[in-house]
Amino acid sequence: MTTSTSRRAVPARHRSAAGTRRRKSGRRGRLALGIFLSFLLLVAAGAGWIYLKLDGDIKTFDSGGISDDRPAEGSSKGENVLVIGSDARNDGNAALGGGDVNDIGRSDTAFLLHIYADHKNAVAVSIPRDTLVTIPPCKLPDGKWTTAQPDTMFNEAYSVGETEKGNPACTQNTVESITGLRVDHTVIVDFKGFAALTDVVGGVKVCLPQKVYEQDLKPKLPTRGKLLFDKGEQEVSGQKALDYVRIRHGIGDGSDIGRIKRQQAFVASLMKEVKNKGLTPTKLLPLADAATKSLTVDPGLGSADKLISFAMSLKDIDLHNTKFVTIPWRYEGSRVAIVEPDAGDLWAALKADRTLDGKDASGKKKASPSASPKATPTPVSGKGIAVAVYNGTTVTGLAAKAAAELTADGFTVTGTATASSQDHATTVIEYGPDHKSEAQTVARVFPGAALQPVTVNGINVVVGESYQGGATASPTPTSVPKDVAEGARSADDNPCSNLSYG
Template sequence: MADESNSGSDGATGRIRGRGRRRKEPSRSCRAVTIAAWTTAVLVFTGGSGLGYVYFKLNGNIEGVDINGRLDTEDRPKNLDNGSMDILVLGSDSRSGANSKYGGDEGVARSDTAMVVHVYEGHKRASVVSIPRDTLVDRPLCASQKGTSVAAETRAMFNTAYEVGGPACAVKTVEKMSGIRMDHYIEVDFTGFEKLIDELGGVKVTTTEAINDSKSGLDLAAGTHTLDGEQSLGLVRTRKSVGDGSDLGRIQLQQAFMKAFITQVKSVGVFTNPKKLLDVADTATKAITPDSELASVNELMNFARGLSSLGAEDMHMITMPVRYDPANPNRVIPIEAASQQVWTALKQDKPIPAAAVVDSAGDKGAAGTVVQAQEAP
């Protein structure tokens, strides 16, 4: 791990700070935009310090979303500043523009993938909690991206928060549900995801059984494959042909792919090849939308340095404890006591207890074993 005194972190708490300063009060300077996905966040976590080589080119690519400026501080959970860090990572299923080939409603954006990444004090371990997009939640009062008020709603699908109120409403919904203040927010879009994987030279995985999914377009025999960007996107969107065909199985595939990505990203020669570094970094910074506190190359570099030692073996991944909704088997609802066990553990910067997921539908089934990471050479 990088020396925290040189990486913009608070020496007393270990919490990462941009440019070595303590966090400032939220500003209102950056506009909100809509793109997201955890894979680019992984690239930033594991290698973003290389971005410094091409600062001026890349800095112009980054557009930040001012989460803090759009939310009422008094209405948010207390920032405990206990040395840990919590990041909401969203992937959107916007179908407009370059993403239209993936189907769906033109111009409608929803959060297709959502993960709360909790980095423990010392930044050597992390827990990742996936939130199923079909989870029925109490969505709070939000402002739309045009500034109008959107009423609170009970039993709203989680991914509608992003649809009606953009990133700020998604953060507000997660904070209300978990009681944890999000320190950062990161997004990437489908097109950026696909291009990024291609720039990296693909991701090597082994499938333990054939995957043929007409919805995602993925057709793989059992065996070892180097997935290009389109195949990788197909994998993280596959659900019907793996496990029980639900969104919960798709989340397990996403988590398995994330581990494969982390395992290999440092071994593909990006950070020893200046041209490849430029190409990858250019693609990544065009694809991601961080919160405004990370909206520069310097801030992303400091953020990444503090997390650069995290490997797949250091990340514990679960799905938020849920059960199928008795009124609608196509939806899931949180198991309240178990979910609170998860969120309480993270608030206290403790490991998630195994008992929290014993009865969860999200961590049952074997979809996650269908894809296995390949060890880096």
């Protein structure tokens, strides 16, 4: 062993006890530092391994199925995340959800989560599976695109192409078409992932308005079967949690609307559990591990660091400021129809980052009164746009009134007539291929109008009862419709409140 000659050796008899102690202490310090650094390296290596493992578990869907005809980036100041609950039976899910393992993928539930730009507020808007919508063109497994499907149940968008894993891109296209909001991310959770999440958090508090039996979950059973849930508050996880969110029949009117209310209460309770445990990377990793094994996401969230970073960005959102609502709706036979202009007002409020009570949640500092000039309506120019106008009501002369307003704004009206049905509550603007941008210009003349793609060429305006005439610039609503705001659930609400419909 070599020795250093850079300093002289000190005879042992001249070394003080204190010096000896300092040397021993220094050795211990260097040893401790070495152990600590080694520990950090091991932790870093372990974290790297965990991230690699998570990356390996995350599945993404084909972004090639996302339409090119979509709302522009920045159509809202906050972020919009589409969450789809899939009842696909593949990949081990049949054991939990029942059904044929070779069946096609279906969406059991869906909501659009709007995260306000201030990152202190959020609202989740549920879309009932039975809602009648126009499913826009969607990509099939062979690469071809479908034609638009009007008056089709919303959950059928996920089944376009009839594959076992479903078609999340088609559901995203449909949501963007309905709302006019750009979906920034889409997340699909299946049975297995859902059950695993509830296990990791140690159970979720739920409430039942009555006792629930097997027959309530499986209506085809000849007898009511064994008791699944007692009435009142209880804690569930795994299969039990899955049974809770799937129950539809036997509670209230047995509708999907009632089930949505219970699902909203469940998600609120799950969020409460996650928040209580603390949104830190250490706490998130077990959740992420459980979730990613059965998560499918868009490519923008397709890595562990992106997924965890996104989750961490939500940590400052207060439970009370996290709201759950359902898209404005009414029954149309056994199906659900979207109510306008209420739905349009809701989407406009989200675009403007207005909370349910009308507060500005854009995160921008408010300008002083003297520095904020009054907004003046932007005039509409219809030059070069041809429109046919139809009266969709029993009010005489409404089509002529709308035609005169369009003409005054420079549109070319090709004709007026009575629509095939006169029960339109709100105005609908139908547009053929390659006419969406022109239809959006027409929509500025009819605040709250719904845009609907059709296969015929050109643009048709079907005037509804809500049309008053003379209003060409729709002011940004200060709040969403009263019924929507008053029916909202906060994530910190009592789990036993507002659990059924009918």
